[in-house]
Amino acid sequence: MTILREMNVKEQAIEAKKAAKIVGLLSREDKDEALHVLADTLEKEYKYILKANELDLERGRKKGYEDAFMDRLALTKERVIEFADGLRQVATLDDPTGTILSEWTLDNGLNVQKVTVPLGVIGMIYEARPNVTVDATGLALKSGNSIILKGGSSAISSNKAIVEIMHQALEKTNIPKEAVQFIESTDREATKQLFTMNEHIDVLIPRGGASLINSVVNNATVPVLETGVGNCHIYIDHEADVQKALNILINAKTDRPAVCNAVETVIIQKDWLEKNEELLTSTFKKHGITVHGDERALQCIPGSIPASEEDWADEYLSLELAVRVVNNLEEAVEHIDRYGTKHSEAIITENSETASLFLQLVDASCLYHNASTRFTDGGALGFGAEIGISTQKLHARGPMGLPALTTVKFMMRGNGQVR
Amino acid sequence: MTILREMNVKEQAIEAKKAAKIVGLLSREDKDEALHVLADTLEKEYKYILKANELDLERGRKKGYEDAFMDRLALTKERVIEFADGLRQVATLDDPTGTILSEWTLDNGLNVQKVTVPLGVIGMIYEARPNVTVDATGLALKSGNSIILKGGSSAISSNKAIVEIMHQALEKTNIPKEAVQFIESTDREATKQLFTMNEHIDVLIPRGGASLINSVVNNATVPVLETGVGNCHIYIDHEADVQKALNILINAKTDRPAVCNAVETVIIQKDWLEKNEELLTSTFKKHGITVHGDERALQCIPGSIPASEEDWADEYLSLELAVRVVNNLEEAVEHIDRYGTKHSEAIITENSETASLFLQLVDASCLYHNASTRFTDGGALGFGAEIGISTQKLHARGPMGLPALTTVKFMMRGNGQVR
Structure with a gap:
């Protein structure tokens, strides 16, 4: 040699x-x-x-x-x-x-x-x-x-x-x-x-x-x-389909928690959360997900622990998840603007106009409507090969x-x- | 107000x-x-x-x-x-x-x-x-x-x-x-x-x-x-047409000396220079161009003054011109690699293969064969409007x-x- x-x-x-x-x-x-x-x-x-x-x-x-x-x-x-x-x-x-x-x-x-x-x-x-x-x-x-x-x-x-x-x-x-x-x-x-x-x-x-x-x-x-730091969010809108929301959330969090396109924070519209809090709680439990919540999330999701500033800002790269509760799309976009790393951001909603607004307003490289953030990958999207995922503009x-x-x-x- | x-x-x-x-x-x-x-x-x-x-x-x-x-x-x-x-x-x-x-x-x-x-x-x-x-x-x-x-x-x-x-x-x-x-x-x-x-x-x-x-x-x-610092070069190859070479050189130097796409150094193949030194000297004189030359240029162009390192590296933005004499294309490309700012570089030659090699080998945003560097401009090239000329990659x-x-x-x- x-x-x-x-x-x-x-x-x-x-x-x-x-x-x-x-x-x-x-x-x-x-x-x-x-x-x-x-x-x-x-x-x-x-x-x-x-x-x-x-x-x-x-x-x-x-x-x-x-x-x-x-x-x-x-x-x-x-x-x-x-x-x-x-x-x-x-x-x-x-x-x-x-x-x-x-x-x-x-x-x-x-x-x-x-x-x-x-x-x-x-x-x-x-x-x-x-x-x-x-x-x-x-x-x-x-x-x-x-x-x-x-x-x-x-x-x-x-x-x-x-x-x-x-x-x-x-x-x-x-x-x-x-x-x-x-x-x-x-x-x-x-x-x-x-x-x-x-x-x-x-x-x-x-x-x-x-x-x-x-x-x-x-x-x-x-x-x-x-390339690649992904503090990714999923926003569950009040018009989100429950089954799609849970499937996508669980996939994005648990499929490969350590990769950059895994979700780190879910932002939930308050009415949707109130309607689905039990199902959500049992789903988190079933998949071994630890929830770090804001005040309203702590009230709705038993067993969740209070989120600190780091919970919003950093990647967990593990089965932990931050949960933020908002009144509307605008608050969700504000949260992502503040803490996002411009990698992958998703909205779950059956309203395609709401989805389009989210896709336009959120500043990130990959925006998803009703799909998992896990698709941000050269192979998965059909690029053939990938040298990295750019989070710059x-x-x-x-x-x-x-x-x-x-x-x-x-x-x-x-x-x-x-x- | x-x-x-x-x-x-x-x-x-x-x-x-x-x-x-x-x-x-x-x-x-x-x-x-x-x-x-x-x-x-x-x-x-x-x-x-x-x-x-x-x-x-x-x-x-x-x-x-x-x-x-x-x-x-x-x-x-x-x-x-x-x-x-x-x-x-x-x-x-x-x-x-x-x-x-x-x-x-x-x-x-x-x-x-x-x-x-x-x-x-x-x-x-x-x-x-x-x-x-x-x-x-x-x-x-x-x-x-x-x-x-x-x-x-x-x-x-x-x-x-x-x-x-x-x-x-x-x-x-x-x-x-x-x-x-x-x-x-x-x-x-x-x-x-x-x-x-x-x-x-x-x-x-x-x-x-x-x-x-x-x-x-x-x-x-x-x-x-x-954007825009242009230490631009024109290389006159041994197969350059004399009239084209002089026209282009004079245009690139004197049309608007203070702009970034004006030429600052001409690199001349030695045989071409020996054949055309009198015509070149009289042309420089006629247009009021002061020549800063390397050793060989000083010998061929009466009235020229010795070029220092700064003459090769900096923009004059005036009617001064650095003159470098080389044996071949390779030496010309080496000089441009060393001193160029990746803005606009030209070759004058009747040999289109030599030209293509120059266009491929020289690392710059705009490469010219038999034309003035002055065309590097959004308006001149038909872009409609221009926010600047990028010299980065x-x-x-x-x-x-x-x-x-x-x-x-x-x-x-x-x-x-x-x-």
């Missing part, structure tokens, strides 16, 4: 930028072939990866990480095959670059084309999951970019092994291995260096918890694609597929035109 | 955010009508604006501002009419919001729409020109946004008068006047407050010189649409029209779908 050379972060970024020029000129065929070579090599060398993963798991056990965290960290042969299949799937997607979005000719004969092109160098800053190392690399290369990977220290051995295998594989392709840079240092200073390399890095994509994302957003001068919003990793150029062709 | 109430910046931003909800729901008709009322009222009250402008001019004369600066600051009846006509022209443009960019239905029946929506609150931070006060307001309102205006202190009286008139006009429309906020304080602290109001401001757009733009980019946590690149002031929402409509 090749040993990754110790380099300083700036040198790596400069290498990535140079390599980006080469990747950006490659044909779709070259890139897809490289993705297949990457996939095949990862599968072939799965034992090397699992051995490295064992080191991370051992360290994790010693540190006493909780089960859910260890689950995300643990690799198996099957998971490595999933990584490889993910790369093969990206190879089937359309090349997002080289698309002429629009074209026109001025009266003076100057031809104007607006063409999609790669961003250049993508800096990926992420936490535990080693799958991001593979997924992000596949999406970056397919869209003609270089990538700088800075994973969490808890998965450092797995990530390093995966990148070693990928570098070995790239030697057999037209993509220079310098297009995939791995920051080996677990020092926080290394991450901070990435924050201000505007000359060499075109975009930073943080993936992880709120503190990681805020640290990048608040400290980076390099443009950031903000500029460039890309919601699940980000390959087009989010491109920008445009205006290409003007003339024969001597002047103004 | 109404007197603008002294408010603190945060209160103003909160008012703008509230008003944005209302503007965002208005129909195209409501918004266009409001633009016409704004236009008519500005024209009617032009004397009030000119009187205020006189105060700015007087202050400027006392401070000894240079002529070009005073020119940009000075208003006349005709210029006020131009502002009004600009607003009427924006009214003729398509509404950029409410467009369904794509729509599909999942197998489970969940309908997905990707719809354009307003950004919300736009913070405009700009220097002397009072026309930005009107232009930016028109574009923001047409795209359903609120705007916070923070103009330069040298135009404070003119800007204040313009906003007073616009507020007066908005009283007669369905747009709440709180949608247009004017920061009256000329204190730098007021500007800095805008930098970190992520909760209330959706995007900051700086327009002005490099120091203003850098200050916003480096200090703002609110997302920024970076995310969200919007190149001349930014109305669509740059929108984002998207995914609106999902179901009948109880869960995962």
Whole structure:
């Protein structure tokens, strides 16, 4: 196995930028072939990866990480095959670059084309999951970019092994291995260096918890694609169908409580709550949901505990749920405006006009009428692949597929035109 | 005349955010009508604006501002009419919001729409020109946004008068006047407050010189649409037609030297220079262009003075020109990569393959083959209106029209779908 050379972060970024020029000129065929070579090599060398993963798991056990965290960290042969299949799937997607979005000719004969092109160098800053190392690399290369990977220290051995295998594989392709840079240092200073390399890095994509994302957003001068903190709400309107409301609420809370599109607060119109308080209480009990309620919720839902400011503002990522009671849609929208993270917000109502108003008024990337917030996911919505879920408004919003990793150029062709 | 109430910046931003909800729901008709009322009222009250402008001019004369600066600051009846006509022209443009960019239905029946929506609150931070006060307001309102205006202190009286008139006009429309906020304080602290109001401001757009733009980019946590510093290059290839090269170079340098799309450095292939050095020298002389050259340029162009690092890196915005001599395209691209600001870059050559390579390799928003860099302009390229020229890669690149002031929402409509 090749040993990754110790380099300083700036040198790596400069290498990535140079390599980006080469990747950006490659044909779709070259890139897809490289993705297949990457996939095949990862599968072939799965034992090397699992051995490295064992080191991370051992360290994790010693540190006493909780089960859910260890689950995300643990690799198996099957998971490595999933990584490889993910790369093969990206190879089937359309090349997002080289698309002429629009074209026109001025009266003076100057031809104007607006063409999609790669961003250049993508800096990926992420936490535990080693799958991001593979997924992000596949999406970056397919869209003609270089990538700088800075994973969490808890998965450092797995990530390093995966990148070693990928570098070995790239030697057999037209993509220079310098297009995939791995920051080996677990020092926080290394991450901070990435924050201000505007000359060499075109975009930073943080993936992880709120503190990681805020640290990048608040400290980076390099443009950031903000992803994924989801303090999601479901508003149950007074005209909500009871069965739909309960099904959707339980699905959004319990299907996978730890993910960003799970619901964290339900806002209930007071008349609906009064009519359905017993059924609601028994449903919460049945599914093991702990309720943190405001004053009115405490009165209606036995066993609920008082909600504090943090209950409204933070993600639980567990089977806990905040319950707020309101008089009307306006109060619901106000609550979401105040505490929402612009991720996924739903309304349950049989009145489609009320629903449309909610969809227009609430400021978020994904708005739902009578459906679970759990659909906010590139796979579930049919995007093919996803580099993250953007909760910002500029460039890309919601699940980000390959087009989010491109920008445009205006290409003007003339024969001597002047103004 | 109404007197603008002294408010603190945060209160103003909160008012703008509230008003944005209302503007965002208005129909195209409501918004266009409001633009016409704004236009008519500005024209009617032009004397009030000119009187205020006189105060700015007087202050400027006392401070000894240079002529070009005073020119940009000075208003006349005709210029006020131009502002009004600009607003009427924006009214003729398509509404950029409410467009369904794509729509599909999942197998489970969940309908997905990707719809354009307003950004919300736009913070405009700009220097002397009072026309930005009107232009930016028109574009923001047409795209359903609120705007916070923070103009330069040298135009404070003119800007204040313009906003007073616009507020007066908005009283007669369905747009709440709180949608247009004017920061009256000329204190730098007021500007800095805008930098970190992520909760209330959706995007900051700086327009002005490099120091203003850098200050916003480096200090703002609110997302920024970076505009307009143009250190533009023209590369004259060894296969360049002499007449085209000279025409384009002279146009790009002398048509309006002080604007961002003027050329600042010409990069010349050495063989072409040797063949054409006399003609080039006489052309520079005829047009009063001062040449700052590298070693080889100094040898070929009599009267040229040595170029320093600043000559390559900074905009002259005058009839000065840096001249760099290279052996080939690769060296030209390297120079542009190092010193360019990703604005507008041109190649002059009769070889279309060389041109295509240049257009692909150079990382900039606008690339030209055999045409002047001066075409980088919303008006010249047929965009209808322009809020600035983006030199960044995310969200919007190149001349930014109305669509740059929108984002998207995914609106999902179901009948109880869960995962």
